[in-house]
């Protein structure tokens with residue numbers, strides 16, 4: 623996508639052919655800063671500290687982390703150490719495990735001398751594939767939005783509601799949940815997006831609003847508690863979110879607060895769509911509530927907030943009384959029964975095992991055995 627007229631991806635190989643460049647998402651929306659990751663340890667720290675975040679981008683960064691490790695030392699020992707270090711950075715988004723398994727599987731078959739080039743090539747391929755996947759999700763979601771548009775008789779814009787950031791910043795380009803919204807906007811469909819601020823880290827207020835604003839998509843940031851009211855008032859035509867891990871049965875793990883929006887949508891008859899690429903499907907898990915590891919992050923993300931002062935300085939302030947403990951659960955699970963449909967690169971399907979298998983028949987147990 624474009625920033626001030628210049629096209630960017632969220633991650634790319636630096637000019638030296640070894641280091642990896644990323645957009646520092648901890649600095650947005652106030653500063654647009656490029657960070658250079660020169661080692662596996664720096665890549666791991668960038669994922670842990672959410673300089674890069676969003677499930678597909680975490681996967682791509684993990685792949686480049688493996689490549690950086692192989693540039694440092696292509697031994698078996700480093701391969702194992704890089705895999706473990708990178709995997710431990712964030713536990714919920716399964717795209718990370720998917721990318722690391724993929725790289726480790728290929729690299730272990732090669733002699734050390736062939737690993738560096740193979741790792742960089744595969745990381746680049748994963749990035750290109752993510753862009754193609756997200757474009758396809760955009761196309762498949764656009765078809766749904768066109769149908770919703772035909773039901774609008776008053777000429778008013780379609781109102782979508784989204785949570786967290788599942789836009790191009792969360793992927794390599796285009797995004798998952800935001801891709802259909804960009805495609806609709808670009809196709810001339812009048813669309814307005816309600817953007818949940820998404821406390822505690824404000825991915826909605828800081829990142830989704832930034833993205834939509836730069837692309838010219840009309841949007842309004844709302845506090846996280848507003849969506850239910852808007853749905854009761856008929857002010858939301860559909861919800862669309864991304865996911866960090868979706869089970870083979872269609873349970874959707876996503877940013878904390880997604881479940882409450884799905885409940886409100888269900889109660890008000892508002893369609894609730896989840897957009898996802900295939901690496902986000904965890905075929906090994908059937909019960910999302912019990913089996914998906916939910917990341918718990920530093921309480922400081924709840925007790926403090928960062929913003930820009932009138933004088934232009936970016937500052938962090940405490941918002942809790944001294945001594946009040948805070949808890950920081952980063953994700954929740956929305957049961958499949960609350961999801962209207964899943965939008966993938968292969969098409970749209972019910973949030974169920976049968977639905978997912980209809981799009982991914984190669985995952986049928988008899989074919990995998």
Ligand code: MRU
Nearest residue numbers: 675676677786788792864865877
């Ligand atoms: O903690 P984050 O910012 O990495 O969480 C991101 C989300 O929850 C997104 O909604 C999800 O990764 C889908 S992104 C395409």
